[in-house]
Amino acid sequence: MLNTQIATAAQVTLASTLATSAKGAAHTLLHAPVLKSDAAANQRASQHVAETLKLLIEKLAPQRRVVHAGDLVYQGGESFGHLYVMTSGFFKLVNLSADGREQVVGLKFRGDWLGFDGIANGRYACDAVAMDTGEVLVIRYDALFAACAAQPALMTALHEAMSREIARDRDSLMSVCTLPADARVADFLRYWAESLARRGLRSDQITLRMTRAEIGNYLGMTLETVSRSLSKLARAGVILFAEKGRRDVQIPDVDALSEFIQHCLAPASAVLQ
Amino acid sequence: MLNTQIATAAQVTLASTLATSAKGAAHTLLHAPVLKSDAAANQRASQHVAETLKLLIEKLAPQRRVVHAGDLVYQGGESFGHLYVMTSGFFKLVNLSADGREQVVGLKFRGDWLGFDGIANGRYACDAVAMDTGEVLVIRYDALFAACAAQPALMTALHEAMSREIARDRDSLMSVCTLPADARVADFLRYWAESLARRGLRSDQITLRMTRAEIGNYLGMTLETVSRSLSKLARAGVILFAEKGRRDVQIPDVDALSEFIQHCLAPASAVLQ
DNA sequence: CGCCACTTTGAATTAGCTCAAATTCCGTGG
DNA sequence: CCACGGAATTTGAGCTAATTCAAAGTGGCG
Numbered sequence: 001m002l003n004t005q006i007a008t009a010a011q012v013t014l015a016s017t018l019a020t021s022a023k024g025a026a027h028t029l030l031h032a033p034v035l036k037s038d039a040a041a042n043q044r045a046s047q048h049v050a051e052t053l054k055l056l057i058e059k060l061a062p063q064r065r066v067v068h069a070g071d072l073v074y075q076g077g078e079s080f081g082h083l084y085v086m087t088s089g090f091f092k093l094v095n096l097s098a099d100g101r102e103q104v105v106g107l108k109f110r111g112d113w114l115g116f117d118g119i120a121n122g123r124y125a126c127d128a129v130a131m132d133t134g135e136v137l138v139i140r141y142d143a144l145f146a147a148c149a150a151q152p153a154l155m156t157a158l159h160e161a162m163s164r165e166i167a168r169d170r171d172s173l174m175s176v177c178t179l180p181a182d183a184r185v186a187d188f189l190r191y192w193a194e195s196l197a198r199r200g201l202r203s204d205q206i207t208l209r210m211t212r213a214e215i216g217n218y219l220g221m222t223l224e225t226v227s228r229s230l231s232k233l234a235r236a237g238v239i240l241f242a243e244k245g246r247r248d249v250q251i252p253d254v255d256a257l258s259e260f261i262q263h264c265l266a267p268a269s270a271v272l273q
Numbered sequence: 274m275l276n277t278q279i280a281t282a283a284q285v286t287l288a289s290t291l292a293t294s295a296k297g298a299a300h301t302l303l304h305a306p307v308l309k310s311d312a313a314a315n316q317r318a319s320q321h322v323a324e325t326l327k328l329l330i331e332k333l334a335p336q337r338r339v340v341h342a343g344d345l346v347y348q349g350g351e352s353f354g355h356l357y358v359m360t361s362g363f364f365k366l367v368n369l370s371a372d373g374r375e376q377v378v379g380l381k382f383r384g385d386w387l388g389f390d391g392i393a394n395g396r397y398a399c400d401a402v403a404m405d406t407g408e409v410l411v412i413r414y415d416a417l418f419a420a421c422a423a424q425p426a427l428m429t430a431l432h433e434a435m436s437r438e439i440a441r442d443r444d445s446l447m448s449v450c451t452l453p454a455d456a457r458v459a460d461f462l463r464y465w466a467e468s469l470a471r472r473g474l475r476s477d478q479i480t481l482r483m484t485r486a487e488i489g490n491y492l493g494m495t496l497e498t499v500s501r502s503l504s505k506l507a508r509a510g511v512i513l514f515a516e517k518g519r520r521d522v523q524i525p526d527v528d529a530l531s532e533f534i535q536h537c538l539a540p541a542s543a544v545l546q
Numbered sequence: 547c548g549c550c551a552c553t554t555t556g557a558a559t560t561a562g563c564t565c566a567a568a569t570t571c572c573g574t575g576g
Numbered sequence: 577c578c579a580c581g582g583a584a585t586t587t588g589a590g591c592t593a594a595t596t597c598a599a600a601g602t603g604g605c606g
Contacts, residue, residue: 119436163392177493220450
């Protein structure tokens with residue numbers, strides 16, 4: 001396991017640091033624990049995506065670009081000029097470090113923006129690769145920038161998208177740092193299903209468009225471990241593989257994935273596997 | 274080790290995926306490998322920070338808030354209304370998941386903004402905790418939003434800061450996912466030193482304001498492993514501890530840290546440790 | 547039909563974790 | 577100023593989750 005200590009000793013340490021230092025006011029305002037999927041919230045989110053796309057199309061009349069599996073929308077090092085907003089399809093973001101390490105650092109779905117990483121330095125910091133046929137709106141950053149001044153709704157949409165990305169990236173880091181391998185895979189599936197649900201797509205049956213090696217790379221583990229974890233999830237009945245092929249995963253109950261994660265974190269439960 | 278495979282089999286897999294799918298155009302535009310620290314770039318960055326702070330102060334005349342070690346600037350779950358820009362000090366961002374896992378997901382220095390995570394949902398997603406005495410500019414988001422329309426420079430600064438945060442978070446994820454423990458600690462120190470250098474502060478001597486437990490939590494490893502890795506770095510002469518106390522770390526040569534990381538990644542080198 | 551890439555599963559190995567004990571540091575009060 | 581106690585750190589020893597290495601199985605596609 002990566003780090004059980006995080007749920008025990010380290011957590012106590014951090015918590016006590018906060019408690020003593022925050023002058024007794026720490027953690028009285030926690031989010032309501034959202035462990036259950038929320039259909040109403042998903043519908044709202046889906047509608048919000050549709051409205052944002054409509055807004056962008058109306059205000060900016062952007063060019064559209066159709067992509068196919070394997071196409072690069074932009075490439076690390078390339079000069080920044082455009083942002084892209086997905087209307088359909090599925091993308092991965094791949095980072096390449098100076099010393100040659102390569103990693104999938106993000107997954108993107110309909111409504112997500114691509115290219116934020118390029119704003120600060122004038123160069124894109126990663127590759128955006130289509131994993132499937134899809135379409136993006138091509139948005140000139142300077143045009144968007146200018147339009148934002150006159151159209152507050154555009155700026156709101158932009159800021160919201162960047163904010164969401166920041167929050168999501170942190171959740172990713174958290175998953176990698178605090179969950180053991182099995183739970184990480186479960187969390188990955190949960191995130192994917194939730195992402196689909198929030199966009200109004202069916203989420204009980206997802207087609208993994210990534211190989212085990214890519215999933216493992218994204219989650220910080222080997223392809224063998226991904227395979228073993230998926231097998232364990234299937235054995236536990238939390239997921240089902242379609243009869244033919246193992247790229248299609250059925251998720252009868254998303255909440256069961258969350259329970260599985262909790263079960264992985266539980267310290268002293270003797271359930272045979 | 275977390276994942277040597279990433280540097281071997283998985284990398285080949287990913288690379289070939291890109292190569293075959295990107296129609297032969299993959300990776301011709303890589304960044305220049307920046308393995309060496311760059312004094313000129315640091316100076317430019319430092320000046321840029323100063324200019325941005327000046328701009329914010331002039332245009333928005335923000336309130337200032339002095340903080341001391343342990344103070345919370347904002348708390349997860351709290352209603353969003355302000356962004357904060359650090360003029361001095363040092364902060365950590367702590368995420369708390371719905372199921373109680375807690376993790377340090379970011380470190381912030383002078384010039385960095387705090388609170389972006391709150392824009393999308395109207396609630397902050399993490400705690401921002403001061404690790405030292407410092408000061409932040411308190412910026413009402415609605416005021417900033419309004420001012421951006423008239424002051425393009427403000428919007429540029431805002432977008433740059435968000436973009437930088439997104440890129441940085443991905444580097445974090447990459448470090449955790451692709452580096453073994455020793456290299457991760459080295460990379461952590463390298464990042465810290467670089468962060469100071471880019472702000473015009475001395476970077477050859479840094480005072481770790483975090484316990485081993487916090488560092489380990491941030492890097493996804495235990496406090497014991499952090500301690501062992503630091504000892505190994507000291508034994509290798511890459512860092513030196515101040516005579517009294519082990520919170521002060523001297524870094525005679527930042528580039529030596531990068532070399533150490535490379536050395537950790539090297540597959541078949543038989544150097545005794 | 548056969549190749550090739552992907553996946554699964556097993557067995558052995560190891561990096562990092564857990565547990566434990568000794569040491570150092572630092573604030574506090576005598 | 578020094579003694580004391582609690583917190584943080586270091587280091588060792590054993591354990592275990594995940595990796596590495598290896599081999600067999602499966603499916604898609606020309």
